[in-house]
Amino acid sequence: MTAADIPDRYDPRAIQEKWQLRWDAMDTFRASDDPADTRPRTYLLDMFPYPSGDLHMGHAEAYALGDAMARYFVQRGHNVLHPIGWDAFGLPAENAAIRNNSHPADWTYRNIETQAASFRQYAVSFDWSRRLHTCDPEYYRWTQWLFLRFYERGLAYRKDGYVNWCPIDQTVLANEQVIAGKCERCGAEVVRRVLTQWYFKITEYADRLLADMAALEGKWPDRVLLMQRNWIGRSEGAEVSFEIEGRDVPVTVFTTRPDTLYGATFFVVAADSPLAAELCTPSERAVLDAYLADVRKLTDIERQSAEREKTGVFLGRHAVNPVNGERIPVWAADYVLPDYGTGAIMAVPAHDQRDLDFARKFGLPVRVVVDTGGPDPEQTGVATPGEGTLVNSGPLDGLSKADAIARITEILTGKGLGRGAVSYRLRDWLVSRQRFWGAPIPVVYCDGCGEVAVPDEQLPVLLPDLRGQELAPKGVSPLAAAADWVNTQCPKCGGPAKRDTDTMDTFVDSSWYFLRYCSPRFEHGPFEVEAVRRWCPIDLYVGGVEHAILHLLYSRFFVKVLHDMQMLDFTKPFTALVNQGQVINHGKAMSKSLGNGVDLGVQLAEHGVDAIRLTMIFASPPEDDIDWADMRPEALVRFLGRVVRVAAEVAAAGTAGGRAADGDLELRRVTHKTVDEVTRLVESTRLNVAVARLMELVSAARRAIDGGPGAGDPAVREAAEALTVMLSLFAPYTAEECWEVLGHEPSVARAGWPAADPALLVEDMVTCIVQVDGKVRDRLEVAAAISGDELRELALAAPGVDRALAGRAVRTVVVRPPKLVNVVSQ
Numbered sequence: 001m002t003a004a005d006i007p008d009r010y011d012p013r014a015i016q017e018k019w020q021l022r023w024d025a026m027d028t029f030r031a032s033d034d035p036a037d038t039r040p041r042t043y044l045l046d047m048f049p050y051p052s053g054d055l056h057m058g059h060a061e062a063y064a065l066g067d068a069m070a071r072y073f074v075q076r077g078h079n080v081l082h083p084i085g086w087d088a089f090g091l092p093a094e095n096a097a098i099r100n101n102s103h104p105a106d107w108t109y110r111n112i113e114t115q116a117a118s119f120r121q122y123a124v125s126f127d128w129s130r131r132l133h134t135c136d137p138e139y140y141r142w143t144q145w146l147f148l149r150f151y152e153r154g155l156a157y158r159k160d161g162y163v164n165w166c167p168i169d170q171t172v173l174a175n176e177q178v179i180a181g182k183c184e185r186c187g188a189e190v191v192r193r194v195l196t197q198w199y200f201k202i203t204e205y206a207d208r209l210l211a212d213m214a215a216l217e218g219k220w221p222d223r224v225l226l227m228q229r230n231w232i233g234r235s236e237g238a239e240v241s242f243e244i245e246g247r248d249v250p251v252t253v254f255t256t257r258p259d260t261l262y263g264a265t266f267f268v269v270a271a272d273s274p275l276a277a278e279l280c281t282p283s284e285r286a287v288l289d290a291y292l293a294d295v296r297k298l299t300d301i302e303r304q305s306a307e308r309e310k311t312g313v314f315l316g317r318h319a320v321n322p323v324n325g326e327r328i329p330v331w332a333a334d335y336v337l338p339d340y341g342t343g344a345i346m347a348v349p350a351h352d353q354r355d356l357d358f359a360r361k362f363g364l365p366v367r368v369v370v371d372t373g374g375p376d377p378e379q380t381g382v383a384t385p386g387e388g389t390l391v392n393s394g395p396l397d398g399l400s401k402a403d404a405i406a407r408i409t410e411i412l413t414g415k416g417l418g419r420g421a422v423s424y425r426l427r428d429w430l431v432s433r434q435r436f437w438g439a440p441i442p443v444v445y446c447d448g449c450g451e452v453a454v455p456d457e458q459l460p461v462l463l464p465d466l467r468g469q470e471l472a473p474k475g476v477s478p479l480a481a482a483a484d485w486v487n488t489q490c491p492k493c494g495g496p497a498k499r500d501t502d503t504m505d506t507f508v509d510s511s512w513y514f515l516r517y518c519s520p521r522f523e524h525g526p527f528e529v530e531a532v533r534r535w536c537p538i539d540l541y542v543g544g545v546e547h548a549i550l551h552l553l554y555s556r557f558f559v560k561v562l563h564d565m566q567m568l569d570f571t572k573p574f575t576a577l578v579n580q581g582q583v584i585n586h587g588k589a590m591s592k593s594l595g596n597g598v599d600l601g602v603q604l605a606e607h608g609v610d611a612i613r614l615t616m617i618f619a620s621p622p623e624d625d626i627d628w629a630d631m632r633p634e635a636l637v638r639f640l641g642r643v644v645r646v647a648a649e650v651a652a653a654g655t656a657g658g659r660a661a662d663g664d665l666e667l668r669r670v671t672h673k674t675v676d677e678v679t680r681l682v683e684s685t686r687l688n689v690a691v692a693r694l695m696e697l698v699s700a701a702r703r704a705i706d707g708g709p710g711a712g713d714p715a716v717r718e719a720a721e722a723l724t725v726m727l728s729l730f731a732p733y734t735a736e737e738c739w740e741v742l743g744h745e746p747s748v749a750r751a752g753w754p755a756a757d758p759a760l761l762v763e764d765m766v767t768c769i770v771q772v773d774g775k776v777r778d779r780l781e782v783a784a785a786i787s788g789d790e791l792r793e794l795a796l797a798a799p800g801v802d803r804a805l806a807g808r809a810v811r812t813v814v815v816r817p818p819k820l821v822n823v824v825s826q
Contacts (some may be wrong), residue, residue: 002398005822008196009641010640010641010644010645010732010734012558012607012608012609012610012637012640012733013402013608015733015734015736016121016608016609016733018737019603019672019732019733019736019737019746020120020123020392021646022746023123023736023747024120024578026190026746026747027128027129027488028125028749028750029070029074029080029082029125029126029127029128029749030127030128030255030748031079031080031081031082031083031130031808032079033531033534033739035534037079039077039078040077040078040079041078041079041081041098041534041535042073042079042080042081042539042540043071043076043080043081043157043173043535043536043537043539044066044070044073044081044537044538044539044540044542044615045066045079045082045083045514045538045540045541045542045574046062046063046066046067046082046084046766046790047062047541047542047547047551047638048084048085048086048087048113048510048513049086049087050086050087050088050090051086051093051111051114051115052091052111053111053114054111054114054115054118054156054600054601055115055118055119055122055273055588055600056589056590057583057598057600057628058544058582058583059600060122060583060603060612060616061580061581061583061612061626061765062542062543062544062580062598062732063119063122063124064086064523064540064612064613064616064617065578065580065616065617065622065687066082066124066540066578067082067124067125067613067687067729068617068682068687068729068730069540069542069578069685070082070125071125071728071729071732071749071751072682072683072729074125074749074750075386075725075728075729075749075750075751075752076753076757077520077752077753080125080766081125081127081130081517081518081535082125082126082131083126083127083130083131083517083520084116084119084124084126084128084130084131085125085130085131085132085133085134085513085516085517085534086115086132086133086134086135086304087134087510088108088112088134088135088136089134089135089140089437089503089506089509089511090170090437090438090506091171091185091437091439093105093107093108093437094435094436094440094471095257097437097468097471098286098468098469098471098779100468101467101468101469102158102467102468103466103467104436104437104479105135108135108437109133112461116131118600118601119782121604121609121611122609122613122714123610123613123732123733124451125732125749130517131520132513132516132517132520133373134509134510134513136438137141137162137460137462139509139516140213140439140509141459141460141717142516142525142527143439143504143508143509143512143524143528143561144439144440144441144442144454144459144460144461144527145437145456145459145526146508146512146526146558147441147442147504147508148442148453148454148456149561149565149624149634150200150561151443151453152195152453153564153565154200154201154202155200155201155560155561156199156201156431157199157201158196158197158198158199159196159197160194160195160196160197160340161194161195161199161339161363161430161783162192162193162194162272162338162339163192163194163195163197163430164177164178164190164191164192164508165191165192165193165195165610166183166185166186166188166190167188167189167191168183168186168188168473169185169186169188169435169473170434170473170475171434171435171473172195172197172430172433172434173190177550178190178299178300178301180301181300181301181302181820183298185410186411189299190299191296191299192272192296192298192299193295193444195432197430197431197432197502198430198431198432198500198502198504199428199429199430199431200428200431200557201428202426202428202429202430202554203424203426203427203428204559205425205557205560205561206232206234206426207234207573208560208571209228209232209553209556209557210229210232211230211562212556212560212571212572213225213228213284214332216572216577217467219575219576220574220576221545221577221578221579221623222760223545223548224545224548224577224579226550226551226769227548227549228548228549228553229798230425231425231426231549231553231795232422232424232425232426232553233424233425233426234423234425235254235256235422235423235424235425236256236407236420236421236422237254237255237256237257237258237421237422237423238254238258238403238405238409238412238422239252239253239254239418239419239421239582240252240254240255240258240261240322240412240417240418240484240798241322241348241416241417241418241534242267242319242320242321242322242344242346243319243320243322244279244317244318244319244320244330245317245318245319245327246317246321246518247278249659251275251342251344252342252568253270253341253342253344253345254340254341254347254419254421254423255345255347255787256423257348257351258405258408258409258412258418259369259370259371259390259393259396259399259401259404259405259408260320260348260351260369260394261321261323261346261348261408262321262324262346262367262369262392262393262394262395263348263349263350263351263367263368263369263392263393264321264328264346264348265326265328265347265349265359265364265366266328266331266347266349266359266363266364266365267319267328267329267330267331267344267345267346267347268312268328268330268331268333268335268336268344268345268347268355268358268448269315269330269331269333269343269344269540269811270332270333270334270336270337270338270344271288271291271292271295271312271313271332271333271334271336271386272292272295272296272338273338273343273344275343275344276288276315276332279315279317279330280315280316280317280332280418281315281316281387282355283316284313284314284315284316287313287451288313288315291311291312291313291412294311294603295334296714297758298334300337300665302825303334303335304335304337305355306353306655309357309361310333310335310354310357310361311333311334311361312331312332312333312334312358312362313332313333313822314330314331314375315331315332315407317329317330318330321346322412322415322417322418322546323408323411323412323417324394324395325361325450327745328401329364330498331358331362331415333358333578335354335358339427340393340427341423344524347359347364347372348369348463349365349366349367349377349383350366350367350368350369350370350383350386351368351369351370351377351385351805352383352385353382353383353385354381355578356373356377356383357381357407358817359379360381367392367394368384368391368392369390369391369393370384370386370387370388370389370390370391370401371389371390371391372384372386372387372388373388373389373593375435380466381625384550387401388401388557388656390404391422395407395411396628397588400791418438419753423701425532428690429505429507429554430505430558431504431505431508431673432502432503432504432505433477433502433503433504433505433506434476434501434502435478435503436463436466436471436476436477436478436479436503437471437503438462438503438504438506439460439462439501439503439504439508439509440461440462440479440499440500440502440503440504441460441502441503441504442454442459442500443488443499443500444491444497444498444499444500445487445491445497445499445500446490446493446495446496446497447493447495448490448493448495448497449490449492449493449497452490452491452492452497453491454491455491458491460754461499461723463479464479464482464483464484464485466478466479466482466628470482477501477502478501479499479501479502479503480501485497485499486498486501487499491710495647507550507551507554508550508554508657510554510555510560511551511554511555511557511558511764512555512558513557513560514536514537514538514573515532515568517535518531518532518534518535518536519531519532527567529567529568531610532567532568532584533568533569536568536570536573536574537559537570537572537573537574537575538573538574539575539576540575540576540577540578541573541574541578542576542577542578542580543579543580544579544582545579545623547555548579552574552577554621555573555574556572556573558573559571559573560570578622578623578685579622580623581620581622581624581625582625582626583598583616583626583628584625584626584628585597585627585628585629586625586627586629587629590628590814595706598628600612603633606800607633607634607636607637608637608640608733609730609733610636610640610730610732610733610734611633611634611637611640611731612633613730614633614639614640614691614730614731614733615631615632615633615636615800617685617687617688617691617730618636618688618692619631620688620693621686621688621690622685622687622688622714629672639695639698640734642698642702643698643723643724643727643731643734643738644734644737644738644741646698646701646702646705646720646723647720647737647738647741647742648741649711650705650711650716650717650720650742651743652711653711653712653716654712656717656742656743658714658717659712659714660715660717660718661714662714663709663713663714663715663716663717663718664704664708664713664715664716664758665706665711665715666701666704666716666718667701667704667709667713667719668718668719668759668760669763670696670697670700670719670762671697671700671715671718671719671722671723671760672695672757672760672761673756673758673760673761674694674722674726675722675726675754675755676756677690677693677725677762678690678693678694678752679756680691682729685710685728690726690729691730694723694727694730696727697719697723698723700719701716701719701723702717704719706782711760717742720738720742721742722753722754723738724738724742724748724751724818725738725739725751725753725754726753726754727743728748728749728751731747732748735748736748737750750797762784763784764783764784765781765782765784766781766782766783766784766818766819767779767780767781767819768780768781768782768791768794768817768819768820768821769819769820769821770795770798770800770801770821770822770823771820771821771822771823771825772800772801772804772822772823772825773804773822773823774807774822777796777798777800777801778792778795778799778800778801780795780798782794782818783818784818785818786817786818787817788815791815791817791818792813792815792821795813795815795821795823796810796813796823801823804823805823805825808826809823809825809826810823810824810826811824811825811826812824
């Protein structure tokens, strides 16, 4: 290249078109499964996308972050697995098929191809050979196989229970999919229904799911760990048995405050529980039935709201307080839920606000049994749930809360009236969905044999060909109307049987997909065990915090089950986790209704891929939100143009082959310091600061070209080459072009990470700040290796210190060589 060849302007479109074609042919990022490959293995994974359309601004941020990390480890010489696939089952495809009178697969695969093309344009370093789609029969065959293994272990079971029902989508929702009483997808008010559903027994793993989080401290975001701990919700307390008049078997309740038993003045059962119907006397039946009609209109969120006025009905029956023998009335109320614990509680109104509100509404007794030093709850209407000394509690009087809990638990256990117990907020995972576009549940029902698992050799149970209005919600799964599909043969006796017509929650598909990537074409199981042992667990997982509870918790559960099945040799799927923030606009989430959406395709066309990638990364730390209204991608276009010009001028100067050690020492120090800092910043995922350091290096190289030794100096070439390699993490098209301009064969992605020379990181002279009583009074240029005593003497002799002291004596001198001295006066 000569000076005449130096481009007048940076043309991102031309660079993209040139390198996209060449990269496709090179297959640079294919991971090696060769056991003889001795490179360190790194498995880096982005949460796979749902194919709802083309990529959007949120994708642009998330995949720029994950790609930068993957490219870094490739540059470090690692054998990197960075795969891509699609979470392809789900309701949007089904709704699109109803609108378009088509099959959900048509919409799904069309969107997948659109996104795949956009990912290639966005230059994400995926290993495309491992691509998978969860809606492919080759994939959901193994989802069904895993369901059957859970079934064999008693971890998949079917029962009648209250479920969250979306009246718009006409399907069941897991508790985690109900946000503020509304369907998280369509926003409809969720109602409660009793249905027979399939569940996974995740509660059996509650303690292990909690215990494992200790090893994730410092590797996962604190807020994610807190959210998971709160969702599991482990509580220690006691189970207490209450005799109910006219009932042979006592009713057991769980309480975290057994110390307050002497203050239990009434008993409450969930109005819509079978227990309420059982306990209700004939004289109160009509009242309960009328009340139930109102309760069933409420969501769980509404029922448990502290602001809502308490309601309830007396069931005409009494319970017996086991510690003092008092008869206490049994009420049905909406603030107790039927599927939490036994659906019954002991009410201690003095020390629980909901119980107190209820007691005041219905004129029930309030007895203080813990003296917290505060006013009487019956007078103030404010319960006192805190610490204190037990009163009005017989053998517990005078004890602290902790001692009283231990003592009453001992008494109850000794009398056979209770025992110490642990309870969880976590409920078993409801996996049945009354929709079509999902993995069918591989179970049939036979009049003679009952519930029968589909044999492995008959998997996958394929979906029938239903289209358009055949998929419309009708209160049951669309599969129920496919008579030819539903009616089948019992695998056990050969007689007539019917298939289960529900499909699985799509979170089942995503709870194991990361294992399939290790051997995506394996035909003898969900994954090749040895391949997973080579690659897993995932070293770094990148995705949104919206998956902090559901996906991450379910994936951790799956891995523990598979470990217990001896298919995995680890119990934690994701060693480290990075959550990216949200891309918003003018302070609000982008949405069609607000009219503040930003089209990623338009941004890419206007500014180029590299500028958008850099904008996303440079804008903020990964976990923070990015307000696109404040972004200026055109500034990053100008920056990339400066990078290209530096490379071009170095190439035109013909400096290839020169010894960097013979080049300008000052620029070499800047270059090696930048390499050292960027290395540490990338490894700590402080990518925005890493980009800032590259900008500083470009400025230093520019100064050296324009006002220093010039573009022909070997140190300038060294700076340009190091800059190009480091920039390839964030702006791969521009970096590849610069690498070629500098005379190298592609691809820069495998050029090798530059190494910082320790000798060039040592500063000969540094600026020492000298303070007097905390205020800066002087600055000294000192040797980097200066001793504390020498620095102390220089600081005390500094003119600025002398003026600031103005004759006052020195009390002490704090020395932090070589950069700080603080003189403290008397």
